[in-house]
Amino acid sequence: MRTHIRGGQVVAWANGHYVIRGGDLVLDGDRVAFVGRGYDGPADRVLDVPGRLVSPGFVNLHCQVDISHGLLWYDADRTNLYAIRPDAWLRDPHDTPVFTPDEMRAGARLGLGAALRSGATTVVGINTMVFKRWDDAPGDPDLFAQVADELGVRAYFSHHFRDGVVAGPTPHIAWNTAAGRRGLDRAIAFAERLRRRPNDRVRTLLFPYTLDTNSEAMLRLVREVATAHGLRIRMHFAQSRFEVEQVRKTTGTDPVEFLERIGFLGPDVILTHAMYIAEESDHDLDVLAAHGVSVAHCPVVMRGSGRVLRSFSRYRRAGVNVGLGTDTFPQDMVEEIRWASIGAKLADRHAASGLAAEAYEAATVGGARALGRDDLGRLTPGAKADVTIVDLRHIMIGPADDPIRSLVHYATQRDVEHVFVDGAQVVAHGNVTGLDVPAVLVAMERVTAKMAAQFVQWSGEAPAALFRPSFPTA
Amino acid sequence: MRTRLKGRYVIGFDHGHHILPDAEVVYENDRIVFVGRAYDGPVDRTIDASDCLVSPGFINLHAVTNVDLQVFRIDVDTAGFPKPRAWVEGGGPEALDEPQTEASVRFSVAALLKGGATTFGAITTMASKRWEDPRYEPEMIADIAGQMGARAYVAHQVRAVVSYWDGAERHQSKDEARGLRALEYAAAFAKRIHGTYDDRIRGYMFPYTLDASTPALLQGAKQAADAIGTHMRTHFAQSLTEVHDIVARYGKTPVDYLESLGVLDRNLILTHALYIAGNGPYDDPEDRDLRRLARYGVTVCHCPGVYLRRGITLNSFSRYRRAGVNMALGTDTFPQDVITEMKWASLAAKFVEQTSLAGTAAEVYHAATLGGARALSRDDLGRLSPGAKADIVTVDLNQLHIGPVVDPIKTLVRHATSRDIRHVIIDGRTVVDGGTLTGVDEDAILAAAQAPYDRLREQFARWDRGHRPARVLFPAALPTIW
Numbered sequence: 001m002r003t004h005i006r007g008g009q010v011v012a013w014a015n016g017h018y019v020i021r022g023g024d025l026v027l028d029g030d031r032v033a034f035v036g037r038g039y040d041g042p043a044d045r046v047l048d049v050p051g052r053l054v055s056p057g058f059v060n061l062h063c064q065v066d067i068s069h070g071l072l073w074y075d076a077d078r079t080n081l082y083a084i085r086p087d088a089w090l091r092d093p094h095d096t097p098v099f100t101p102d103e104m105r106a107g108a109r110l111g112l113g114a115a116l117r118s119g120a121t122t123v124v125g126i127n128t129m130v131f132k133r134w135d136d137a138p139g140d141p142d143l144f145a146q147v148a149d150e151l152g153v154r155a156y157f158s159h160h161f162r163d164g165v166v167a168g169p170t171p172h173i174a175w176n177t178a179a180g181r182r183g184l185d186r187a188i189a190f191a192e193r194l195r196r197r198p199n200d201r202v203r204t205l206l207f208p209y210t211l212d213t214n215s216e217a218m219l220r221l222v223r224e225v226a227t228a229h230g231l232r233i234r235m236h237f238a239q240s241r242f243e244v245e246q247v248r249k250t251t252g253t254d255p256v257e258f259l260e261r262i263g264f265l266g267p268d269v270i271l272t273h274a275m276y277i278a279e280e281s282d283h284d285l286d287v288l289a290a291h292g293v294s295v296a297h298c299p300v301v302m303r304g305s306g307r308v309l310r311s312f313s314r315y316r317r318a319g320v321n322v323g324l325g326t327d328t329f330p331q332d333m334v335e336e337i338r339w340a341s342i343g344a345k346l347a348d349r350h351a352a353s354g355l356a357a358e359a360y361e362a363a364t365v366g367g368a369r370a371l372g373r374d375d376l377g378r379l380t381p382g383a384k385a386d387v388t389i390v391d392l393r394h395i396m397i398g399p400a401d402d403p404i405r406s407l408v409h410y411a412t413q414r415d416v417e418h419v420f421v422d423g424a425q426v427v428a429h430g431n432v433t434g435l436d437v438p439a440v441l442v443a444m445e446r447v448t449a450k451m452a453a454q455f456v457q458w459s460g461e462a463p464a465a466l467f468r469p470s471f472p473t474a
Numbered sequence: 475m476r477t478r479l480k481g482r483y484v485i486g487f488d489h490g491h492h493i494l495p496d497a498e499v500v501y502e503n504d505r506i507v508f509v510g511r512a513y514d515g516p517v518d519r520t521i522d523a524s525d526c527l528v529s530p531g532f533i534n535l536h537a538v539t540n541v542d543l544q545v546f547r548i549d550v551d552t553a554g555f556p557k558p559r560a561w562v563e564g565g566g567p568e569a570l571d572e573p574q575t576e577a578s579v580r581f582s583v584a585a586l587l588k589g590g591a592t593t594f595g596a597i598t599t600m601a602s603k604r605w606e607d608p609r610y611e612p613e614m615i616a617d618i619a620g621q622m623g624a625r626a627y628v629a630h631q632v633r634a635v636v637s638y639w640d641g642a643e644r645h646q647s648k649d650e651a652r653g654l655r656a657l658e659y660a661a662a663f664a665k666r667i668h669g670t671y672d673d674r675i676r677g678y679m680f681p682y683t684l685d686a687s688t689p690a691l692l693q694g695a696k697q698a699a700d701a702i703g704t705h706m707r708t709h710f711a712q713s714l715t716e717v718h719d720i721v722a723r724y725g726k727t728p729v730d731y732l733e734s735l736g737v738l739d740r741n742l743i744l745t746h747a748l749y750i751a752g753n754g755p756y757d758d759p760e761d762r763d764l765r766r767l768a769r770y771g772v773t774v775c776h777c778p779g780v781y782l783r784r785g786i787t788l789n790s791f792s793r794y795r796r797a798g799v800n801m802a803l804g805t806d807t808f809p810q811d812v813i814t815e816m817k818w819a820s821l822a823a824k825f826v827e828q829t830s831l832a833g834t835a836a837e838v839y840h841a842a843t844l845g846g847a848r849a850l851s852r853d854d855l856g857r858l859s860p861g862a863k864a865d866i867v868t869v870d871l872n873q874l875h876i877g878p879v880v881d882p883i884k885t886l887v888r889h890a891t892s893r894d895i896r897h898v899i900i901d902g903r904t905v906v907d908g909g910t911l912t913g914v915d916e917d918a919i920l921a922a923a924q925a926p927y928d929r930l931r932e933q934f935a936r937w938d939r940g941h942r943p944a945r946v947l948f949p950a951a952l953p954t955i956w
Contacts, residue, residue: 021956306828398920441874
């Protein structure tokens with residue numbers, strides 16, 4: 001199948017992105033066959049796209065694929081959510097799950113569907129561990145892989161594990177070495193199962209969940225396993241002051257220094273958030289850059305509590321590879337790109353920080369580099385045929401000007417018109433193929449109510465005190 | 475004609491907003507007659523918005539009604555758009571002629587309506603002008619807004635001081651007599667249009683900025699506004715330079731200065747108000763600035779987006795509110811999307827105050843509805859209650875990216891944009907239906923806006939001191955093959 005995408009503003013690649021006004025892009029099977037002007041070869045399908053941005057598909061490095069609790073906490077004082085879980089619940093010998101597989105599947109359809117609809121062609125999935133004790137249930141990542149197949153999105157899933165959990169009521173870490181090892185074994189088993197699949201659209205990374213809930217012994221073991229199995233690693237890292245304090249308490253060092261000391265860092269490591277590092281000097285950033293570590297920056301989830309990375313542009317200037325992730329519903333990469341830009345301007349108090357090109361690059365090749373993929377995040381012959389087409393012709397986008405700046409500052413996920421993954425069209429005219437949106441929304445309303453009820457039960461607080469509603473409801 | 479509008483959530487009003495699930499609004503011609511459940515009177519038609527949030531229409535208090543210029547400055551660390559002395563002091567044609575201005579205005583009003591504004595306070599850029607608006611421009615804004623069904627406040631903008639460059643130097647040309655002559659015309663214009671188009675179009679007085687005004691200009695504008703029964707507005711404390719200028723010129727801080735002129739009252743709107751209250755060159759440990767603005771009932775119009783793109787924000791929206799200042803919202807730049815502006819107001823306040831408890835969805839929603847209405851001294855706007863104007867916006871909640879709804883106001887602020895608006899109803903007339911302007915060719919409006927946009931871009935390049943071409947002055951984000 002050869003698809004000729006004709007006459008758009010094509011973001012081509014030659015050691016960097018550049019824009020061809022009125023360019024052609026040709027997809028052949030799962031690969032890009034031609035990028036340039038004046039293609040006159042054969043095609044099975046011609047798609048005329050004047051006025052559209054023809055972009056490499058976005059890489060969402062941290063996409064929440066189950067049940068997002070972010071909206072519940074907007075305007076609410078979100079203290080440590082893990083600490084409100086009662087000890088009795090944590091010690092349940094049956095490991096009774098909060099959500100059923102059907103509920104998680106509905107969550108995955110919503111999360112992955114929304115990500116795809118916003119132009120992400122590759123998603124690195126995470127699921128919340130607030131509703132889990134030590135690690136995922138054995139079938140969980142497989143369930144997400146099925147939904148990714150259903151929707152045709154390229155995905156990386158992990159069996160999440162850790163050997164510590166944050167317990168309450170005063171937040172502290174409780175340890176369980178056996179549970180941690182069990183989780184890692186299950187993660188390795190998931191990687192084995194993936195090897196038997198007919199295509200490699202779904203892959204895995206090892207995912208020790210957070211820095212503070214993994215012991216030094218666990219992290220050393222993860223590093224060994226990753227190297228032995230050729231698996232990459234990702235981890236939540238320096239995402240809260242609490243976490244950094246825990247690490248200082250147990251290791252006597254700062255997070256970056258600790259990971260360097262135990263030989264954990266490398267070009268196969270993605271650290272998500274990396275907020276509370278490099279506060280006094282650039283030294284931490286220099287270390288991350290020297291080891292080729294990538295940072296997954298998720299500005300939208302942080303902004304709800306007033307937090308911003310200091311700063312996206314500064315990390316990049318220090319040579320750290322930065323990719324973007326959503327981490328919360330609505331898993332909207334367009335909004336994420338915009339807030340990467342604005343967040344950097346705010347953090348640096350500088351109009352010429354957080355450049356549109358920087359944010360766009362993070363959403364494309366930044367993510368691809370983090371995954372060690374030179375066939376993603378770029379449109380060049382031989383790269384994967386993962387394409388996002390954005391219609392910039394709209395009154396709310398305004399007169400035509402620079403297409404990248406229009407995308408970053410004016411477009412919304414609604415302007416994403418078509419999305420291709422592996423050369424197959426998975427979003428057409430803004431609709432995710434094969435997704436029953438009203439059914440997913442109805443299912444998720446129920447799941448969300450159940451989630452809210454679970455928090456109410458755990459906390460013992462009244463819903464109004466916990467969630468702080470906007471206005472009274474009659 | 476009596477219309478019933480059914481919604482999934484209706485935001486009703488009774489001494490404050492409240493949420494009515496599965497409710498309806500009934501309006502007769504331009505007025506709301508019922509808000510609640512199970513209306514049992516006769517209706518002529520029913521609009522089904524049962525997938526939607528039904529909200530009072532938004533008040534965009536500082537809305538740009540020309541093709542936007544700030545767009546050119548994104549990512550570029552420059553201060554404004556300097557003009558050469560020869561153009562400022564010479565005669566010569568305006569930057570945009572009448573047909574270009576008309577295309578620019580029509581496009582802007584279309585964007586404002588689609589952006590969710592059922593009422594807007596029109597402003598245009600003075601960066602491309604001399605002492606006052608060309609007379610045709612505010613006329614066109616009033617007529618086009620009136621014809622397109624908008625509710626708008628329109629002013630002929632005036633000033634007594636214009637900045638220009640001459641050689642390497644920046645200068646200000648002051649001509650108070652010229653400013654006062656323009657003011658006289660502005661007052662006559664405001665009076666003439668006030669109450670036209672079924673009273674959807676009203677006038678107001680707009681001495682453009684504090685530092686481009688003189689005491690006589692500000693006092694004259696306020697007197698004219700009072701005589702007409704409308705508000706005065708000015709750009710206020712929008713830059714550090716401006717605050718320094720005021721202190722140097724009058725020996726007073728900006729709020730002291732306005733107080734000494736006797737213009738502080740409930741019919742004054744100060745846009746931006748960034749560099750006061752301890753955020754500028756002087757300390758204000760006792761919060762005197764905010765307490766006085768609150769006491770006089772002055773409105774601050776907060777336009778977060780245009781500043782966020784330059785890395786600057788108000789300190790802070792929630793703090794000003796806590797001090798009792800009436801806060802309203804304006805877009806001031808493209809994309810003129812009131813829902814996005816609410817989101818930005820919310821997030822900026824959280825950022826400044828370093829807590830999720832600041833900038834709540836309820837606070838920013840209040841600013842976009844009741845705050846704006848209060849600024850305009852209108853108790854018939856910004857709320858859905860019997861007797862209020864039938865100015866309504868519906869937002870489609872049944873969409874993938876909207877997700878499950880827990881609190882519809884938080885969902886609106888956190889997940890929606892104006893692109894999710896299904897209906898915009900003004901004075902009982904549906905001007906946006908199914909997300910599209912009724913009776914208007916949107917594609918043609920957008921296409922016609924390209925020429926004035928390109929013209930302004932080229933004009934600023936021609937005025938550039940370094941004679942840099944537009945592509946150098948406003949560089950492309952990525953290398954581009956044209």
